Amino acid sequence: MPTSTGSPKQLVLVRAVVLVRVIVVSSWHERDPPSRRSRSVCARTRGRPDGAYSRTQRVLLFASSRALPCVQLTPSARLGSRLLRRHPGRRAGDQTRRALATDRQPERASAAGQPGPALLVDSARYHAGARDAEATSIADAARLSRQGPGFVWVAVSQPAGGELDELSGCFDLPALAVKDALEGHQRPKLEQYGDCVFIVVKTVRYEEATGQLDIGELDVFVGARYAIVVSRSAGDVSGSIRRRIDGYPAVTALGPMAAVWAVLDTVVDDAERVTDLLLDRAQRIEQAVFQGDRDQSESIYLHHRRVDQLGRAVHPVLAVFDTLHRGEPVMSPDGVRALLSDASDHARRLSEEVELLSGRLDGLLSANLSRVTVRQNEIMQKVSAWAAIAAAPTIITGIYGMNFHHIPELTWPFGYAFALVVMVAAVWALHWNFRRVGWL
Template structure:
């Protein structure tokens, strides 16, 4: 519970449901003037969410979205309750994977409800930031919205930085002298970047909508707008970075495919060169292997050494020519 006038905060940890749920509902009903409450749920059951939704006046469609998760980042208003859905994510370098989660934030006149799904929950860091900044608490429930968005967007920036480092290493490997095909690794990272982009890109218009506001909302908490604008600016930079990473991966993939094609051409040149070198001895041996009675040099004492010498000289000349031209 937060005192909007003083910025004072009081935390009550409860495990829903049963008696603890009733205790939370009792505290919500007993809020004093100037106070607002923040209720945090992680992977709640339908019954757990239903009791709080009824008390907070949440729309059934919003409750359904919050219960099942996996929502595209969006912003909706149900009467006096603002609902914001966003993706949470982090980059696991050891697995070269972007791990995602979901969180839905319901901002009412005197309460905030956050429902998170997955192992990533920005609410803990957001609460820590609010505790360290009582002035922000005075902005009311939207201060919680800002704190959660700020933590989530900061995690996007950190993930983008880590993905960039992985991409730089992958790019160095592609252009190294070793003949290792990194196509699978590039495709894997590109798939993760696309998932990253699906979390960041749809959130950009959501924050723009929070700044512009809708009818009846523009005059509510106007002092929080600069903070939301700052988060939107950070998100915009991250969105550009993610788009750049996606484009760079296309370029690296093209470079890898070009290198694979070059390797194949080199192999084909070597095979062709050796085939040409062995073709001349094969031709000479084939001619002198024909069983005709009146072939020249058949009765000559030095015929065999001459044929072998001719094979060696011709093959050696071709080998030297191919080496000089870089085919071998």
């Protein structure tokens, strides 16, 4: 191995580079025999086939090779996969593993050359209120929508950007609506893009055990021959929607607007169940406020925040119902319009309940603060009463404890007993008076 001499700064640089290379190679943690593990850094890394370390390792190795040419390291194509496959539990460096996982995803995507298939939850063609053909892929569903009567129902869960592009290309969906569906976190709304109607609604799910309120999103694309639901919710929302579509064949026979009713009715019913659970929780907090002694400000605030989240998901849906009730942007069949009107009434009642619950929690927070103030006043009254009781014998003891020679009671034979009687009488009188006024 060639050596080089130089200034102390160069020697420090060489040692730092060697240390970096040792850290990179030791993170591999390969199970080799002791004879192989005892080899030098150069021997362990020289001769590996060209490929790819993680991006972090490649940068460090390249920089060290440029600074220290005595050790030539070639990247290994199998280093990342062997590290994750053979030693998943080894602490080879969290940062290195994250870099490996990040690098391998773009490589797989570029090798595929096209977006992967979306997570198709359910897809079928409905004709005369019944499912007459099943679809196994997005392309198959698009083919069914162009063949035969009826409409195609498609439910997709948690799609990525490429998967939405595939869906958009097969059904010719509007680009702006697809962009909103990709970005997510949209306010509930209804928009029209030519022959396609785009509806966004929020789903709610409440875990009573943990007190966690999950807000999901449903993006609905409705055309003349299709109804597509893109779900970003943790619950089985698509299954509930399908049960409604299959359970009302007379309504399903009216076209894709039946799927719109099924979506909105499912969202409203789920929100009603969550509202009932939040109402029960509010009642338990009320009992804790008025029957317990602990401060419930934190519980009230957290519950109020959940109710506000529910209100932000429920209130804007009323505008969607109003637009559909006016026959905009598409006129719903009479059978679907009656069901939409019923769901709209439920949504309005639900919105009012959420507002009342929010106001109820505001009042409960004020009542809790008042209770805390009252308890503090009661504590101060008790402390003040006992301080006054203790002050009476203290005063008497202090008077007769002064070092004066001419205090008449000091030479009186009954002076000690008299002082004790006075102190006991003063304590009893004060205690009786404080109990009478309610301080003790």
